Amino acid sequence: xxxxxxxxxxxxxxxxxxxxxxxxxxxxxxxxxxxxxxxxxxxxxxxxxxxxxxxxxxxxxxxxxxxxxxxxxxxxxxxxxxxxxxxxxxxxxxxxxxxxxxxxxxxxxxxxxxxxxxxxxxxxxxxxxxxxxxxxxxxxxxxxxxxxxxxxxxxxxxxxxxxxxxxxxxxxxxxxxxxxxxxxxxxxxxxxxxxxxxxxxxxxxxxxxxxxxxxxxxx
Amino acid sequence: xxxxxxxxxxxxxxxxxxxxxxxxxxxxxxxxxxxxxxxxxxxxxxxxxxxxxxxxxxxxxxxxxxxxxxxxxxxxxxxxxxxxxxxxxxxxxxxxxxxxxxxxxxxxxxxxxxxxxxxxxxxxxxxxxxxxxxxxxxxxxxxxxxxxxxxxxxxxxxxxxxxxxxxxxxxxxxxxxxxxxxxxxxxxxxxxxxxxxxxxxxxxxxxxxxxxxxxxxxx
DNA sequence: TAGGATTCCGAACGAACGTTCGAATAGTCC
DNA sequence: GGACTATTCGAACGTTCGTTCGGAATCCTA
Numbered sequence: 198x199x200x201x202x203x204x205x206x207x208x209x210x211x212x213x214x215x216x217x218x219x220x221x222x223x224x225x226x227x228x229x230x231x232x233x234x235x236x237x238x239x240x241x242x243x244x245x246x247x248x249x250x251x252x253x254x255x256x257x258x259x260x261x262x263x264x265x266x267x268x269x270x271x272x273x274x275x276x277x278x279x280x281x282x283x284x285x286x287x288x289x290x291x292x293x294x295x296x297x298x299x300x301x302x303x304x305x306x307x308x309x310x311x312x313x314x315x316x317x318x319x320x321x322x323x324x325x326x327x328x329x330x331x332x333x334x335x336x337x338x339x340x341x342x343x344x345x346x347x348x349x350x351x352x353x354x355x356x357x358x359x360x361x362x363x364x365x366x367x368x369x370x371x372x373x374x375x376x377x378x379x380x381x382x383x384x385x386x387x388x389x390x391x392x393x394x395x396x397x398x399x400x401x402x403x404x405x406x407x408x409x410x411x412x413x414x415x416x
Numbered sequence: 417x418x419x420x421x422x423x424x425x426x427x428x429x430x431x432x433x434x435x436x437x438x439x440x441x442x443x444x445x446x447x448x449x450x451x452x453x454x455x456x457x458x459x460x461x462x463x464x465x466x467x468x469x470x471x472x473x474x475x476x477x478x479x480x481x482x483x484x485x486x487x488x489x490x491x492x493x494x495x496x497x498x499x500x501x502x503x504x505x506x507x508x509x510x511x512x513x514x515x516x517x518x519x520x521x522x523x524x525x526x527x528x529x530x531x532x533x534x535x536x537x538x539x540x541x542x543x544x545x546x547x548x549x550x551x552x553x554x555x556x557x558x559x560x561x562x563x564x565x566x567x568x569x570x571x572x573x574x575x576x577x578x579x580x581x582x583x584x585x586x587x588x589x590x591x592x593x594x595x596x597x598x599x600x601x602x603x604x605x606x607x608x609x610x611x612x613x614x615x616x617x618x619x620x621x622x623x624x625x626x627x628x629x630x631x632x633x634x635x
Numbered sequence: 636t637a638g639g640a641t642t643c644c645g646a647a648c649g650a651a652c653g654t655t656c657g658a659a660t661a662g663t664c665c
Numbered sequence: 666g667g668a669c670t671a672t673t674c675g676a677a678c679g680t681t682c683g684t685t686c687g688g689a690a691t692c693c694t695a
Contacts, residue, residue, distance in 0.1 A: 440641090441641085475644090476644045476645075483642095
């Protein structure tokens with residue numbers, strides 16, 4: 198879940214097999230990150246105490262601090278890992294696909310699939326958006342901006358190809374709203390799976406945007 | 417902002433003019449609610465301390481408790497007032513309008529206008545959605561459900577009139593997502609006003625939903 | 636202006652907070 | 666087995682938390 202390079206340990210151990218840097222430390226760290234994600238999701242970052250995390254992960258309060266310098270850094274590691282993973286997956290999936298509409302469909306599917314498969318982590322990413330300050334905050338903000346820009350690029354391509362008229366900013370942010378809001382309502386026992394929802398949201402969004410031929414009011 | 421009936425005072429005073437129940441108490445309470453809304457918006461409910469509220473509103477820590485029994489009740493009053501107001505305004509605006517599409521456009525405009533005019537309150541309503549428990553929580557949830565149902569009703573009317581094919585649940589929740597997400601990105605100095613945004617979001621959503629004639633995949 | 640109700644506050648309560656530290660334990664290599 | 670490092674913990678640190686309480690200040694009415 199998190200690589201050793203993200204830690205603050207004084208001594209960096211040498212790994213016998215460079216291609217498999219999964220040390221005991223890394224594994225334990227990932228476990229704790231996973232439990233912490235669950236707790237942050239349930240109680241919110243501010244509402245969750247280090248003692249809650251200790252109880253949930255089965256490790257002593259002081260023991261946690263061997264892995265993370267601070268509670269804030271804990272949230273940072275969760276957010277950074279979640280965000281970089283979703284961006285990486287998107288880039289892989291987009292490779293070799295040229296049709297602008299299809300590329301946007303892939304974007305939506307990738308986002309929603311990851312969202313529903315990692316609901317807790319994505320809620321922590323969406324809901325605790327503004328709590329990280331300074332370096333931690335700006336680093337996550339950088340990843341976020343790059344993700345946003347990818348989406349703008351996809352929409353611009355569609356717009357150019359079909360000579361559409363709509364405001365890319367409002368469109369992108371509307372799309373993100375549709376998708377991210379899902380953490381407030383999705384119930385796995387009632388609602389459809391990611392593919393179905395992605396298809397339906399894709400329909401609404403793409404038809405809405407593509408119907409703006411000529412008679413759009415903006416730009 | 418809040419009526420006297422919402423308080424827990426032991427003695428209820430008689431008002432000289434029944435039609436104007438704006439007592440000193442009510443005015444002061446509304447002031448504090450307004451400051452508290454600002455602080456909750458900026459630091460989050462859990463992140464904001466009663467001492468923060470005291471500082472912001474210029475009233476002593478103990479003085480605040482004369483008006484609110486608890487921090488939780490404070491959030492409850494903010495959320496209830498905000499939600500009931502937006503529902504009331506919507507009902508007024510919908511009166512006399514029969515065209516289904518126009519009614520949905522009114523819904524969107526009403527929501528976004530109130531959202532941007534009361535950004536702090538709406539962020540507190542959206543972002544602190546799950547923190548109220550028990551009676552407070554279920555009472556706000558009731559208002560929320562009624563608001564949701566109104567929107568479903570508007571969409572069903574459109575669907576029936578134009579013989580469309582889409583899932584009302586996904587459509588409504590997508591629309592709420594588009595609109596509510598605005599608190600994460602709207603910048604008054606950069607972005608357009610409510611009317612413009614409502615028009616653009618309305619275009620995307622309504623065209624998207626209305627293009628589902630016959631070839632929709634769901635229902 | 637007296638007197639009772641309303642409004643406000645300083646000071647304190649116990650509990651919980653994030654974090655630290657020195658010592659105890661577990662793991663690894665000679 | 667001994668020595669060295671990596672990991673874990675109990676106990677405590679000082680601070681801040683939400684809330685309470687008795688009394689002071691202020692307001693309203695007679």
